Amino acid sequence: xxxxxxxxxxxxxxxxxxxxxxxxxxxxxxxxxxxxxxxxxxxxxxxxxxxxxxxxxxxxxxxxxxxxxxxxxxxxxxxxxxxxxxxxxxxxxxxxxxxxxxxxxxxxxxxxxxxxxxxxxxxxxxxxxxxxxxxxxxxxxxxxxxxxxxxxxxxxxxxxxxxxxxxxxxxxxxxxxxxxxxxxxxxxxxxxxxxxxxxxxxxxxxxxxxxxxxxxxxxxxxxxxxxxxxxxxxxxxxxxxxxxxxxxxxxxxxxxxxxxxxxxxxxxxxxxxxxxxxxxxxxxxxxxxxxxxxxxxxxxxxxxxxxxxxxxxxxxxxxxxxxxxxxxxxxxxxxxxxxxxxxxxxxx
Numbered sequence: 001x002x003x004x005x006x007x008x009x010x011x012x013x014x015x016x017x018x019x020x021x022x023x024x025x026x027x028x029x030x031x032x033x034x035x036x037x038x039x040x041x042x043x044x045x046x047x048x049x050x051x052x053x054x055x056x057x058x059x060x061x062x063x064x065x066x067x068x069x070x071x072x073x074x075x076x077x078x079x080x081x082x083x084x085x086x087x088x089x090x091x092x093x094x095x096x097x098x099x100x101x102x103x104x105x106x107x108x109x110x111x112x113x114x115x116x117x118x119x120x121x122x123x124x125x126x127x128x129x130x131x132x133x134x135x136x137x138x139x140x141x142x143x144x145x146x147x148x149x150x151x152x153x154x155x156x157x158x159x160x161x162x163x164x165x166x167x168x169x170x171x172x173x174x175x176x177x178x179x180x181x182x183x184x185x186x187x188x189x190x191x192x193x194x195x196x197x198x199x200x201x202x203x204x205x206x207x208x209x210x211x212x213x214x215x216x217x218x219x220x221x222x223x224x225x226x227x228x229x230x231x232x233x234x235x236x237x238x239x240x241x242x243x244x245x246x247x248x249x250x251x252x253x254x255x256x257x258x259x260x261x262x263x264x265x266x267x268x269x270x271x272x273x274x275x276x277x278x279x280x281x282x283x284x285x286x287x288x289x290x291x292x293x294x295x296x297x298x299x300x301x302x303x304x305x306x307x308x309x310x311x312x313x314x315x316x317x318x319x320x321x322x323x324x325x326x327x328x329x330x331x332x333x334x335x336x337x338x339x340x341x342x343x344x345x346x347x348x
Contacts, residue, residue: 001024001025001026001114002025002026002028002110002111002112002114003020003025003026003027003028003112003114003115003116003160004027004028004029004030004102004105004106004110004112004114004115004116005017005020005027005028005029005030005115005116005117006030006031006032006098006102006115006116006117006118007029007030007031007049007052007053007060008031008045008049008118009031009044009045009046009047009048009049009052009182010045010048010118010182010185010187011118011171011172011175011180011182011183011184011185011187012118012119012120012163012171013049013117013118014048014049014052014118014175014180014182015118015162015163015171015172015174015175015178015180015182016116016117016118016161016162016163017029017052017053017056017058017116018052018056018174018175018178018180019162019163019174020116020160020162021056021058022178027056027058028058028059028060028061028110028112029049029052029053029056029058029059029060029061030060030061030062030063030102030105030106030115031045031046031049031050031060031061031062031063032062032063032065032069032097032098032101032102033046033062033063033064033065033066034065034066034069034073034097034192035066035069035070035192035193046062048181048182048185050062051181052180052181052182055179055180055181061105061109061110063101063105065097065101068096068097068101069093069097072092072093072096072097073089073092073093073097073193074193074207076089076092077089077193077203077204078204078207078208080329081204081208081229081230082208082230082255083255084229084230084253084254084255084256085253085327085328085329086233086234086327086328086329086330087329087330088329088330088331088345089193090147091146091147091148091149091150091331091343092150094147094148094150094151095150095151095152095155098117099115099117099151099155099159100155102115103115103154103155103158103159106158113158114158114159114160115158115159115160116159116160116161116162117159117160117161118161118162118163119144119147119148119161119163119164120137120139120142120143120144120161120163120164120168121134121135121136121137121143121144121145121148121161121164122134122135122136122137122138122161122164122165122338123135123156123159123160123161123164126282129283129284131153131281131282131283131284132153132156132157132281133156133281133282133339133340134148134149134151134156134281134282134339134340135164135338135339135340136335136338136340137161137163137164137165138164138165138166138167139166139167139168141167141168142167142168145333145338145340146295146298146331146333146343147298147331148340149279149281149331149333149340149342149343149344150279150343151279151281152279156281172184201231204230204231205228208228208230210227210228210230210231211228211229211258212225212226212227212228213225213226213228213229213257213258213259213260214226214258214259214260215240215242215259215260215261215262216259216260216261216262217248217261217262217263218251218261218263218267223242223244223248223262224240224241224242224262225241226260229253229254229255229258229259229260232250232253232260233250233253233327234250234251234252234253234268234325234326234327234328235249235250235268235324235325235327236249236250237249237250240262242262246264247264247265248262248263248264249262249263249264249265249267249268249325250262250268251263251267251268265324268324268325269322269323269324270319270322270323270326271318271319271322272316272317272318272319273296273316273317273326273332273346273347273348274310274314274315274316274317274346274347274348275314275315275316275317275332275343275344275345275346275347276312276313276314276344276345276347277313277344277345278313278314278315278342278343278344279342279343279344280341280342281340281341281342281343282336282339282340282341282342283341283342285309285313285342286307286309287309288309289306289307289308289309290306290307290341291304291305291306291307292304292305292307292334292335292336292341293305293334293335293336294307294317294319294332294333294334294335295332295333295334295335296323296325296326296327296330296331296332296346297325297327297330300323302335303319303320303321303323304319304320304321305317305318305319305320305334306318306320307334307341307342313344314344314347315342315344317332317334326346327346328346328347328348329345329346330345330346331343331344331345331346332344332345332346
């Protein structure tokens with residue numbers, strides 16, 4: 001069987017390609033050129049991906065996706081931060097820049113209907129409701145299902161995640177056994193944009209002119225100064241430069257008035273939030289509330305929640321206990337055990 005494997009030049013995607021090649025698949029490597037500079041998705045990664053393909057004896061295709069990345073990720077981030085929200089680029093990138101275009105390229109240019117990546121997640125099929133399921137990876141520390149919640153049924157049907165059953169240490173061991181040059185390559189620790197520009201602040205400052213303004217408390221009293229609303233995020237405590245009797249956290253970003261709003265930890269916790277652009281994965285959109293466990297950030301724990309369907313692909317999440325640092329622009333993803341039921345973007 002023919003399969004296209006997305007290769008970033010890192011150990012995970014390299015090992016995924018090697019596993020499938022060893023299993024007898026006719027593998028074709030595909031690398032998306034997203035931007036210039038350092039990082040696994042850029043020039044450096046493309047060279048490593050090409051060498052992996054040469055080592056495995058498989059074809060390698062490179063697609064210039066820089067315009068797609070600019071429009072869907074860079075412009076999206078700049079617009080979000082300018083408006084005082086904290087966008088999550090990875091889930092948007094997976095659907096609109098990576099999986100969607102990869103499947104399209106594989107079908108239209110190569111006549112292949114299957115792709116694979118090095119993501120840590122699992123896909124299964126539920127014959128009872130005729131839907132593909134997205135599941136957490138065996139390695140919970142590396143699980144990336146949170147970032148993949150927006151994949152459609154068509155994209156899930158066309159995708160494979162060979163590393164979903166492995167823990168990271170096993171991946172490196174397999175890479176070493178195959179003699180892959182990426183076996184000991186260090187992991188990317190940040191977003192590709194952060195890797196490329198040194199920090200998110202440096203990236204944003206290229207597009208958004210920093211404008212100083214007031215940091216205010218809940219009563220509107222000025223308690224400090226900020227150097228640009230886009231440098232702050234909900235829940236942030238460090239770097240505020242404020243001397244106070246108790247710890248203060250960012251609880252609001254008012255881009256229109258160029259203000260950062262701070263308060264204590266209690267005021268930074270919310271009992272509920274509204275989520276939009278919802279994608280239902282394992283189940284069709286329900287007509288009545290359901291119980292689930294939800295993650296409101298990638299590294300946050302899943303907590304009990306009631307998911308209440310609204311109109312226009314929106315839901316209200318009512319937490320059993322108020323949750324800290326609910327940030328507009330981030331993803332909320334709700335689960336039944338290890339199965340992704342759905343997810344969307346936090347609106348307020």
